[in-house]
Amino acid sequence: MLPSSTVENYLKAIYVGETHLTDGQKLVPMGQLAGALGIAPGTATTMVKALAESDLVDYEPYNGVRLTAAGQKLAARVLRRHRLIELFLVQVVGMKWDEVHDDAEQMEHVVSDALIERIDEMLGRPEVDPHGDPIPTADGQLPHRTLETLLTCPLHTPVTVARVTDQDAAFLRFIESHNLKPGQTIEVEARDDVSDSVRLKAPNGVRMTLGTRAASKLLVTG
Amino acid sequence: MLPSSTVENYLKAIYVGETHLTDGQKLVPMGQLAGALGIAPGTATTMVKALAESDLVDYEPYNGVRLTAAGQKLAARVLRRHRLIELFLVQVVGMKWDEVHDDAEQMEHVVSDALIERIDEMLGRPEVDPHGDPIPTADGQLPHRTLETLLTCPLHTPVTVARVTDQDAAFLRFIESHNLKPGQTIEVEARDDVSDSVRLKAPNGVRMTLGTRAASKLLVTG
DNA sequence: TCGTCAATTTTGATTAATCAAAATTACACC
DNA sequence: GGTGTAATTTTGATTAATCAAAATTGACGA
Ligand SMILES: [Mn+2]
Ligand SMILES: [Mn+2]
Ligand SMILES: [Mn+2]
Ligand SMILES: [Mn+2]
Numbered sequence: 001m002l003p004s005s006t007v008e009n010y011l012k013a014i015y016v017g018e019t020h021l022t023d024g025q026k027l028v029p030m031g032q033l034a035g036a037l038g039i040a041p042g043t044a045t046t047m048v049k050a051l052a053e054s055d056l057v058d059y060e061p062y063n064g065v066r067l068t069a070a071g072q073k074l075a076a077r078v079l080r081r082h083r084l085i086e087l088f089l090v091q092v093v094g095m096k097w098d099e100v101h102d103d104a105e106q107m108e109h110v111v112s113d114a115l116i117e118r119i120d121e122m123l124g125r126p127e128v129d130p131h132g133d134p135i136p137t138a139d140g141q142l143p144h145r146t147l148e149t150l151l152t153c154p155l156h157t158p159v160t161v162a163r164v165t166d167q168d169a170a171f172l173r174f175i176e177s178h179n180l181k182p183g184q185t186i187e188v189e190a191r192d193d194v195s196d197s198v199r200l201k202a203p204n205g206v207r208m209t210l211g212t213r214a215a216s217k218l219l220v221t222g
Numbered sequence: 223m224l225p226s227s228t229v230e231n232y233l234k235a236i237y238v239g240e241t242h243l244t245d246g247q248k249l250v251p252m253g254q255l256a257g258a259l260g261i262a263p264g265t266a267t268t269m270v271k272a273l274a275e276s277d278l279v280d281y282e283p284y285n286g287v288r289l290t291a292a293g294q295k296l297a298a299r300v301l302r303r304h305r306l307i308e309l310f311l312v313q314v315v316g317m318k319w320d321e322v323h324d325d326a327e328q329m330e331h332v333v334s335d336a337l338i339e340r341i342d343e344m345l346g347r348p349e350v351d352p353h354g355d356p357i358p359t360a361d362g363q364l365p366h367r368t369l370e371t372l373l374t375c376p377l378h379t380p381v382t383v384a385r386v387t388d389q390d391a392a393f394l395r396f397i398e399s400h401n402l403k404p405g406q407t408i409e410v411e412a413r414d415d416v417s418d419s420v421r422l423k424a425p426n427g428v429r430m431t432l433g434t435r436a437a438s439k440l441l442v443t444g
Numbered sequence: 445t446c447g448t449c450a451a452t453t454t455t456g457a458t459t460a461a462t463c464a465a466a467a468t469t470a471c472a473c474c
Numbered sequence: 475g476g477t478g479t480a481a482t483t484t485t486g487a488t489t490a491a492t493c494a495a496a497a498t499t500g501a502c503g504a
Binding site: 089092093094095099102103106107109110111112114115118119122 | 311314315316317321324325328329331332333334336337340341344
Binding site for chain 3: 044
């Protein structure tokens with residue numbers, strides 16, 4: 001009756017996948033799900049049918065999958081654990097923000113509710129993890145902030161980095177080494193479509209240029 | 223190639239089982255192993271044959287099982303993790319010593335080497351866990367202390383509690399509430415075979431009586 | 445309208461871990 | 475030395491999770 005790590009990973013992937021859906025879409029395609037989980041497409045289909053059987057998802061063959069209320073609750077719980085654990089490993093244990101993801105990926109499935117509560121308390125009921133990702137509340141709500149990317153925020157205006165949407169360790173180290181972690185204030189000076197780049201001023205006043213691909217992964221508040 | 227949680231649990235159970243063997247015995251009986259893991263005897267037989275195939279154990283049908291050097295190394299690693307995690311949860315996270323076992327039982331299989339090293343460092347390379355159980359060293363040695371139980375230690379002589387060999391939460395709470403945790407100094411005042419009991423003086427001077435069963439679970443140093 | 449093709453599903457297998465219950469074995473006792 | 479019993483092993487099945495490759499579907503462009 002209690003969900004396996006595998007089931008938890010599927011639900012979490014669907015949950016996150018839903019937040020990435022463009023505009024009107026309501027279903028996460030099976031291919032995207034399989035890709036996110038690193039499994040064969042056929043495996044995802046089989047598993048999703050089983051999840052539908054347990055009323056954790058709604059499944060429309062050939063269209064995709066969506067969480068039910070029950071599925072959402074479980075998924076939010078796992079995501080909450082993941083992000084609390086990441087923050088705990090950084091703040092309390094002193095690990096680096098680029099090395100906590102894999103541990104959190106495993107620990108999210110096994111730590112007790114008592115330990116999670118203890119962690120949440122130690123951290124002072126935090127709202128975001130080390131990457132600026134919002135932490136679902138204990139009752140399953142995912143706080144939503146409207147953020148802009150470096151591609152859409154106003155030019156020549158100080159903005160604060162709020163979130164980095166790429167868990168890749170090399171990318172995170174790059175961000176850190178250039179003082180672009182969440183909390184830092186920066187300013188976009190120019191964008192150029194032709195050169196596919198964004199020029200900005202880092203907190204220390206240093207100028208630097210990012211490709212648009214990378215720039216789109218930095219979310220900021222005005 | 224990397225051992226599953228299940229394999230790690232088998233190896234750890236055999237490892238601990240070996241330390242409980244009376245004098246000349248060298249093999250852990252299958253029944254004892256199955257009992258320790260809470261699985262059916264036939265399951266243990268099947269699994270142990272697979273472990274033998276991987277050269278992690280030596281298996282003598284109808285006699286029992288023993289770890290090879292390779293098996294010992296893996297088992298010591300898991301036990302080290304378990305005990306470091308328990309101590310970490312008590313010392314750093316502030317959990318109680320009677321509630322950390324189950325979390326450690328799961329986390330021992332999933333946390334990264336980097337996290338374990340960080341924990342070991344934070345704790346100052348500890349030698350024993352919250353229950354006084356010795357922590358295997360990073361190179362797989364299990365430090366051995368010769369301890370006596372409350373049934374064998376000298377009478378009317380101050381002794382220090384060094385280890386409590388029962389993970390049961392109710393028992394641990396009892397020990398704690400009577401100030402008998404490792405580190406406390408106590409004195410055995412009398413033993414009586416007929417009444418099956420041991421009378422002792424707790425640190426605060428309070429007199430109390432334990433049954434021999436319970437008394438045998440408290441290990442002390444002179 | 446139709447064909448193509450990418451996405452998806454189905455099929456057939458495999459691996460790991462487990463159980464219940466039947467069969468076997470060892471050994472201790474008479 | 476036989477025999478009974480407890481421990482152990484074997485047998486036959488089940489469940490969860492996965493893959494590769496074949497089959498199917500559906501949407502879009504010609
Ligand atoms: Mn996970
Ligand atoms: Mn994160
Ligand atoms: Mn374990
Ligand atoms: Mn312990």
